[in-house]
Amino acid sequence: MPELPEVETTARGIAPHLQGRRIERVRVHEPRLRWRVDARLADWTRGQQVLGVRRRAKYILIDLTQGWLLVHLGMSGSLRILPDSTARETHDHFDVELDSRWTLRFNDPRRFGSLHHGEGDPLAHPLLAKLGPEPLEPEFDADYLFSKTRRRRVAVKILIMNSQVVVGVGNIYASEALFRAGIRPGRAAKSLTREECGALVKAIRAVLSMAIRHGGTTLRDYVGAGGEPGYFKQKLFVYERRGEPCRKCGEPVKHRVQGQRATYWCGSCQK
DNA sequence: ATGGGCACCTGGCTGC
DNA sequence: TGCAGCCAGGTGCCCA
Numbered sequence: 001m002p003e004l005p006e007v008e009t010t011a012r013g014i015a016p017h018l019q020g021r022r023i024e025r026v027r028v029h030e031p032r033l034r035w036r037v038d039a040r041l042a043d044w045t046r047g048q049q050v051l052g053v054r055r056r057a058k059y060i061l062i063d064l065t066q067g068w069l070l071v072h073l074g075m076s077g078s079l080r081i082l083p084d085s086t087a088r089e090t091h092d093h094f095d096v097e098l099d100s101r102w103t104l105r106f107n108d109p110r111r112f113g114s115l116h117h118g119e120g121d122p123l124a125h126p127l128l129a130k131l132g133p134e135p136l137e138p139e140f141d142a143d144y145l146f147s148k149t150r151r152r153r154v155a156v157k158i159l160i161m162n163s164q165v166v167v168g169v170g171n172i173y174a175s176e177a178l179f180r181a182g183i184r185p186g187r188a189a190k191s192l193t194r195e196e197c198g199a200l201v202k203a204i205r206a207v208l209s210m211a212i213r214h215g216g217t218t219l220r221d222y223v224g225a226g227g228e229p230g231y232f233k234q235k236l237f238v239y240e241r242r243g244e245p246c247r248k249c250g251e252p253v254k255h256r257v258q259g260q261r262a263t264y265w266c267g268s269c270q271k
Numbered sequence: 272a273t274g275g276g277c278a279c280c281t282g283g284c285t286g287c
Numbered sequence: 288t289g290c291a292g293c294c295a296g297g298t299g300c301c302c303a
Binding site for chain 1: 281
């Protein structure tokens with residue numbers, strides 16, 4: 001499900017419920033997530049206080065008095081805040097029970113999500129250490145992207161989805177950003193001019209921040225922190241619009257598979 | 272260093 | 288109605 005805007009929305013949604021609370025206990029019902037959840041996690045977190053909630057790439061980082069929890073939602077995961085530990089449903093894999101009596105509950109049908117814990121600097125964790133810049137931070141600019149694209153023959157869509165180049169650009173927003181920038185997804189990264197890199201940076205920023213403002217793009221099974229279905233996806237120009245008229249020029253939207261993922265673009269608006 | 276492909280899972284939809 | 292086949296928002300890892 002979640003692309004960066006959904007993760008950001010989730011992090012913002014749960015933060016006020018977690019901040020300053022003490023963890024009564026963590027119950028792991030299904031440890032077989034993308035990586036097996038460490039059984040010691042439950043004991044280790046007991047009684048710790050939540051200092052804050054952050055996002056890095058699509059990871060949600062929960063800072064504790066000693067160490068941290070790291071959650072990834074994978075393709076189909078969600079975190080919700082519930083007023084108590086009510087009856088569990090299918091695919092509810094872990095609960096973080098708080099001293100407020102509220103519970104943070106993780107549900108993930110496909111189990112591509114993950115839960116880690118650790119001490120010290122969480123950004124030094126192997127999953128986070130090699131990540132590229134955040135797309136909404138100033139260091140992600142035209143010069144940076146231009147330098148990263150030199151001598152890369154990969155398709156530009158593949159490149160912007162590479163988290164070592166820039167984090168948080170998922171399959172939906174990759175197609176959408178390239179449409180806005182007027183760049184075909186199949187172009188070799190190194191064929192982009194500096195100006196095109198600038199336009200692409202701007203487009204990625206615009207698409208992601210707009211989606212955050214709208215609470216994320218809801219497709220299928222996404223639910224926000226309070227369980228609300230979230231916003232709908234009428235703002236999308238090309239994603240999942242194969243054969244439908246381009247919203248700018250009316251040409252049918254094209255589709256192909258790139259790196260095993262669906263890609264959409266307009267053959268006349270994108271060069 | 273780079274690129275390509277696979278793997279991990281379940282569920283929903285389509286078409287026979 | 289049943290069922291096989293295909294597709295899905297992510298991303299780490301292995302191999303060439």
